[in-house]
Amino acid sequence: MPETAKPETRKIQAEKRRQEILDAALKVFAEQGYQGATISQISETAGTSLGLLYHYFPNKEALMEAVIAEHSFLLQLKNIIAKQGKQSIESVLSQLCLQFYRLLESKKELVAIFLREGTSNPAVSQVWFSMIRQGVTSLISLLDQGVKQGVLKEHRLDVTARTLMSAVVMLYLTREAYGEGFTSPEDFIPQMIASQLSGIKSRQKE
Amino acid sequence: MPETAKPETRKIQAEKRRQEILDAALKVFAEQGYQGATISQISETAGTSLGLLYHYFPNKEALMEAVIAEHSFLLQLKNIIAKQGKQSIESVLSQLCLQFYRLLESKKELVAIFLREGTSNPAVSQVWFSMIRQGVTSLISLLDQGVKQGVLKEHRLDVTARTLMSAVVMLYLTREAYGEGFTSPEDFIPQMIASQLSGIKSRQKE
Amino acid sequence: MPETAKPETRKIQAEKRRQEILDAALKVFAEQGYQGATISQISETAGTSLGLLYHYFPNKEALMEAVIAEHSFLLQLKNIIAKQGKQSIESVLSQLCLQFYRLLESKKELVAIFLREGTSNPAVSQVWFSMIRQGVTSLISLLDQGVKQGVLKEHRLDVTARTLMSAVVMLYLTREAYGEGFTSPEDFIPQMIASQLSGIKSRQKE
Amino acid sequence: MPETAKPETRKIQAEKRRQEILDAALKVFAEQGYQGATISQISETAGTSLGLLYHYFPNKEALMEAVIAEHSFLLQLKNIIAKQGKQSIESVLSQLCLQFYRLLESKKELVAIFLREGTSNPAVSQVWFSMIRQGVTSLISLLDQGVKQGVLKEHRLDVTARTLMSAVVMLYLTREAYGEGFTSPEDFIPQMIASQLSGIKSRQKE
DNA sequence: GATGAATGAGAATTCATTCAT
């Protein structure tokens, strides 16, 4: 290996290193928070030297931003919503919420970062809220289809969309905190959708 | 009392100082997070010398815990739930949610701390979750009354309780982040309760 | 003025307080060293308030000096040497060494201070060495009597005096460090004197 | 050598720096004591920045321990004792004591640390006492040879060994404190040995 | 006399960042 045998190899290597650092940073930022994380911890986790990190990222802040940009799951969110089949509205909503729940779960570390740093770091909160907005917007258009098809009645779709979104997010957060023993999404979500759809008021005389 | 003119005065002064420090700490911790907050920032905000802080609290961690203990709103939460009158279920639930929203709003700083530090500091998350639990438990017993009175149908009360709670909390958080221009609680909450009660499914054939 | 009913009482009280502080200081200085000891620790040990200490002593340094002056055992040392009866030289020396050992033991805390601070604090080392000098001088004059009486042969008395002194001091220090299980002074000292004497005792018949 | 010109150079430089810091620490600890010494004083003496010290040692305590481990003279002590020739017992003992004295003198700073911190820092006292023990043990075995060869009479060898050791150590300490003008080891030690021997040397013809 | 609240000057330690090798 006389150093630059294959110019491609180096670029690929470099990109691999960058990814290793980003992954390590994601993990450490999630565990310790931005302020709590140290550069040496990150580089150690990444298995590189401390100095090398500064070859790829100008500073800690930029690393943080790269982590968020790189791991943002906006695209996945869009895909989930686009791929809904032609089942009953009940089933579609349940599927959607469950998939959103799974998405959060698969992005544990990123969610943890959003939570911790969302209030202080504008770069973070921006991404976080654009996700929520995306979710809500898509849910609204889905509900709108239901209305147009006559399966849902006319009502404040934004309220319903936000309520569903909130319930899923909070379900995830509490489970994260309480541990897996807590109400499972497979149990909770269908129940919630059912309640939402038919209401909880009793109908004696109707 | 031969020795000091007003022996009480000093103790009262001291307690006042302690409170000033706690208030300053609440503010700074909320703004900067635990790690981001510095002792000198806190003491400066409190208008005291840096060293005095250590006269009242053994260290930063203990200060944090004192802040949370001192400002915990568990009691207020209980009171809100206890004081519900004999109006319609719709009105009772709306009132409750709105008051819970107002409570969150009045404890802005503490909520901010819960959010940031909840994942890392067990002392924080413990208080935070005991609040949520309290809220949910009380909501369930309220819903249970409704069921027993026949105004609500039999269903998974815990799911409804958690959904309402989640919606209120997330409403608060998004408004906090987006600014006051966003959907107001006076608009959102009654709508949400209405949806919840009667459902969103259309009833052509019924 | 109902406060100064008996002018004597207050003076006595004050002197008592001073002693309490000195005793506490002796203890804490011995345990923690001069630098390691804190004023609040001392006042707490003395059972007084922190501020009161400054009524009796201008500062920490002065307190240290007072401790040493107050507890110096130069006088006791002189007394020990003066009170030697008319027994055999062997017995006299043994008694002397043992009593010196006991003296060290009874002044544990002071010795600990001498050891720790002797090298840095001139006020301390001065007292410490004046004790050693006193001990050596007195031993020499005792030995000199022996020589004059013909029970000891002519030799370098200073060397013998220093050797005995050293052995006793080191015996104390090692026992202090190793714990009581180590060679006891009752065993060691007579043996040492015996060894020493069969050398320095004159042998008329040889 | 593709990457760095002389990969060894840096490591050597680093080791050199480590030593510089250890040497500075030895000096400052000896002068000021553990508590009295400050990190900035040490780094200044070493000619490095304050932070670098923490690159090499995790904290002040660890630095102290490293100083002691690095400068311990247990090995030298063993060598001294091993290398005794076949001269008269008088000469052998004199040589030994003198060399031990010289050893103490050459390790002035370390001895100062032992003295100051021996009572409080267990890590220190452990090393200190293992030296003393080593010295005494070796002296005993040397005396034992003398007994077996018939040049010394049967007696409590441990007492003699400890007495000699004590005399040398105290001689060093007092000279250290009083200054060089005090009784020199070249004068004192042979005299002491002579005194000692005329007691413990066997007298065949008696 | 007595108290302990208040101060502020350091002390140890951490860590992002730079740079020689």
Add this chain to the structure above:
DNA sequence: CATGAATGAATTCTCATTCAT
């Protein structure tokens, strides 16, 4: 590219001393 030694500013915490009450 890669390393990790080096820096120094910032941070938490300590403590002798003062002083109003």
